[in-house]
Amino acid sequence: MTVRALERISVGQNGLGAFILQCKKMDIHYCDQSGSSRGMNAFIKSQLSKFASLHPQIEFAVSPRPRKHPVLIGHYINGKQKSICVKNMDSLQVLKKAELLRDASGEKTKRVNKPITSINESVRGVWSPYHGKGMPV
Amino acid sequence: MRRIPRLRRPSGLPSTTTNVSRTTIQIQCRHPSCQRQRPTVTTFSTTFSPPSLNRLYSSDRQQTPASSSAPAQEQIQELQPRVADEIISAETGESLDWADEGLTAAREGPYGAPPQRVEAARENDVADPSYLPATTAEGLRKVGGLADWWYRPDNWDVTGDFISFRPREKVVDPVLIEAAVRRAVVEALALREVGSDDELVAVWPMAMSKSDLLGLLNWDVKGTEDGRVTLGGDPSAVAEGLRWKDEDTSAGSDDLAETLTSEEVSALAETWHPSWKTISLTDPRIRFAVTKRVFQLTGQLVPDHQLPSTTTVQALLRVLKKPPKSATLNEEIQKRHPDLLELPNVTVAAKRVTRGDKEKALGRFKIMQEEFKKRDIPGLGHGYARKGKEVRRLKGGT
Numbered sequence: 207m208t209v210r211a212l213e214r215i216s217v218g219q220n221g222l223g224a225f226i227l228q229c230k231k232m233d234i235h236y237c238d239q240s241g242s243s244r245g246m247n248a249f250i251k252s253q254l255s256k257f258a259s260l261h262p263q264i265e266f267a268v269s270p271r272p273r274k275h276p277v278l279i280g281h282y283i284n285g286k287q288k289s290i291c292v293k294n295m296d297s298l299q300v301l302k303k304a305e306l307l308r309d310a311s312g313e314k315t316k317r318v319n320k321p322i323t324s325i326n327e328s329v330r331g332v333w334s335p336y337h338g339k340g341m342p343v
Numbered sequence: 344m345r346r347i348p349r350l351r352r353p354s355g356l357p358s359t360t361t362n363v364s365r366t367t368i369q370i371q372c373r374h375p376s377c378q379r380q381r382p383t384v385t386t387f388s389t390t391f392s393p394p395s396l397n398r399l400y401s402s403d404r405q406q407t408p409a410s411s412s413a414p415a416q417e418q419i420q421e422l423q424p425r426v427a428d429e430i431i432s433a434e435t436g437e438s439l440d441w442a443d444e445g446l447t448a449a450r451e452g453p454y455g456a457p458p459q460r461v462e463a464a465r466e467n468d469v470a471d472p473s474y475l476p477a478t479t480a481e482g483l484r485k486v487g488g489l490a491d492w493w494y495r496p497d498n499w500d501v502t503g504d505f506i507s508f509r510p511r512e513k514v515v516d517p518v519l520i521e522a523a524v525r526r527a528v529v530e531a532l533a534l535r536e537v538g539s540d541d542e543l544v545a546v547w548p549m550a551m552s553k554s555d556l557l558g559l560l561n562w563d564v565k566g567t568e569d570g571r572v573t574l575g576g577d578p579s580a581v582a583e584g585l586r587w588k589d590e591d592t593s594a595g596s597d598d599l600a601e602t603l604t605s606e607e608v609s610a611l612a613e614t615w616h617p618s619w620k621t622i623s624l625t626d627p628r629i630r631f632a633v634t635k636r637v638f639q640l641t642g643q644l645v646p647d648h649q650l651p652s653t654t655t656v657q658a659l660l661r662v663l664k665k666p667p668k669s670a671t672l673n674e675e676i677q678k679r680h681p682d683l684l685e686l687p688n689v690t691v692a693a694k695r696v697t698r699g700d701k702e703k704a705l706g707r708f709k710i711m712q713e714e715f716k717k718r719d720i721p722g723l724g725h726g727y728a729r730k731g732k733e734v735r736r737l738k739g740g741t
Contacts, residue, residue, distance in 0.1 A: 238671045247672050255683040262688050269692035270673065 227263050228311045231281035232304065235271040242293035246276035249297040249304075257304060264308065278303055282312025453500030457489050508546070513642035517664040518605040520641055521612060524660055525560055527636035528622060530585055531629050533578035543632040547585045549639060553602045555584075560611055566622040566656075620657040637663065 236250060237243040250268060258266050271277070275293035278300070282288070288310055292300045450456075466476050477483055492498055514520060534542050551559075563575030624630040630653065634645045643663045645653060653659045669675035673693045676683055683689055702708040715722030 236672060250672065250683075251675065251680060254689070255680065255686065258683070258686050258689045264688060266686075266689045267692070267696070268676075268689065269694075269696040270671070271695055 226283070227261070227308070228282050228284070229264055229280045229308050230283050231265040231267065232307060233277070233279035233281070234266060234268045235274065235277045235279070236268075237272055237274055237276065238270060240273065240275070243276045245294070245296040245300055246292055249300040253297055253301050257301065261308060276300075278307055280307035280310060280312075282310070284312045286312045288312065452504045453502065455498040457492050457498075508639055509644075510640070510642045514640070515666075516605050518608045518612065519603065520637075520643060520663050521660060522560060522603060522608040523637050523640040523643075524633070524656060524663065525564070525615070525619065526556070526640065527633045528619070528656055529559060529562060529564060529574060529576075530581055530636060531632040532572055532574060532622075533576075533581035534585060534632070535629065536574065536578040537582040539582055540628065542582070542585060543628050544635075545585075546587055547636060547639070548587055551584070551602075556602060557607075557611070560608070561614070563616060564619040564622070565616050566618045566620075570623050572622055620655065620660065622656045623654065624656065624659060625654050633659065 234246070234250065234254070236246045238247075254266065254268070258264070275291050277289055277291050279287055279289040288307060290303045290307065292303055295303070466474065514523065530547065531543060534540070559576070559581065563573070565573045565575070567573070624633060630650070634650070634653075637659075638644050641663075645659065645662055649662050653662055669678060671693075673691060676691055684691060699708065702711065712722035
């Protein structure tokens with residue numbers, strides 16, 4: 207019996223291995239009566255079928271919410287959710303918001319001020335004062 | 344061409360059915376306290392009065408009016424034993440239903456008027472000298488009564504006798520609508536051609552035999568560029584059929600939707616010359632006659648704001664054939680966007696998805712119910728919870 211090395215638990219490196227869309231579900235709420243839902247209703251009628259067929263990995267739940275503004279709610283695989291009120295928007299603006307939710311990771315938006323972020327270890331290693339020749343002060 | 348108008352002229356309820364006469368019976372007081380004071384009366388007689396002279400209250404000065412007509416007297420003779428039976432049955436606690444006793448008035452049309460008012464004898468008319476009439480209602484028994492008369496389905500017909508101008512069911516099949524428009528246009532233009540313009544605004548009879556109707560629709564109607572129309576048939580026969588005859592008022596209707604099928608009409612429509620749709624409707628009298636007739640035949644009404652733009656038959660057809668707007672988005676999706684419903688990753692809910700629905704979808708509601716049961720809490724879901732106290736208070740609750 208051959209000796210097997212301890213298997214390492216895989217680290218998610220999105221984009222390098224299999225790509226998994228972070229958005230798993232999208233709730234689409236509209237109102238039949240209110241004028242603020244006009245664009246949303248048009249989006250559901252004209253653009254949702256194409257958008258949904260392009261993203262079979264996202265579940266779309268369309269349901270009315272009377273006397274409320276229209277809302278898009280994205281649910282993510284990290285358990286978080288993100289909602290956008292799309293009141294008084296036209297159907298193309300609603301589509302943009304749906305794409306925004308689709309592309310979001312579900313994480314909170316953070317300030318990124320470094321040009322490169324990586325989860326890989328540095329090839330140069332971590333600096334240590336006890337190794338190397340040292341530098342005379 | 345023979346045309347048989349067989350429908351009655353549309354009208355409201357006939358006034359005769361609203362003449363309602365009522366029956367009330369005054370009987371002797373049976374209360375123990377009354378019994379003590381006054382001896383029981385053994386003889387009983389009833390007196391009838393015509394509806395116009397009915398007393399609505401009792402008074403000593405007022406004498407019982409005598410019956411004025413012979414038929415009323417006959418009715419009294421007939422009803423007296425029945426009323427007596429009624430009161431006896433009331434004493435024994437039996438059923439007091441008028442209908443059981445057969446005490447119903449003649450049915451006039453779809454409405455059965457209540458039976459005539461029956462009154463007890465006056466004190467002076469009673470032979471028994473020990474009789475004393477009751478002075479208070481306490482202890483008196485109620486016999487008969489008309490409180491639930493109109494709740495009984497035997498006494499009235501749901502459909503009534505009202506004949507409306509608009510048909511009961513709207514015709515929505517575009518093929519049948521087109522046939523109705525063609526019929527209306529031909530009839531209106533036939534009247535114009537004959538020269539009886541006054542008939543354009545009158546009520547036209549609807550009934551027509553199927554063969555006549557097919558013959559009329561088969562006319563070679565053509566519209567020319569200079570605005571003239573050739574009907575291709577005998578307009579005088581049509582104009583004659585459009586005259587309302589009150590004597591032909593037998594029941595039965597052969598309207599367009601019942602007599603013609605959409606297959607027959609669509610087969611017929613292929614033979615129609617396309618220029619018939621260019622016939623002008625700019626003349627307001629013709630347009631009114633056509634839209635009125637279409638409304639009578641199909642129940643499709645052209646909205647007022649679209650009337651000025653309906654200058655041709657084509658424009659009229661476009662307005663009438665336009666499918667009605669759906670009330671909800673869900674209905675519209677079900678009707679016109681089946682592609683969205685076929686997608687496996689899309690679910691469309693007809694009603695608002697509540698918290699309870701979400702719990703049920705997860706299968707968590709059953710577990711919650713079990714836990715509620717353990718704690719002796721009613722496990723009815725959030726629907727059990729009352730709305731805010733403020734809401735109840737505003738609606739008059741305490």
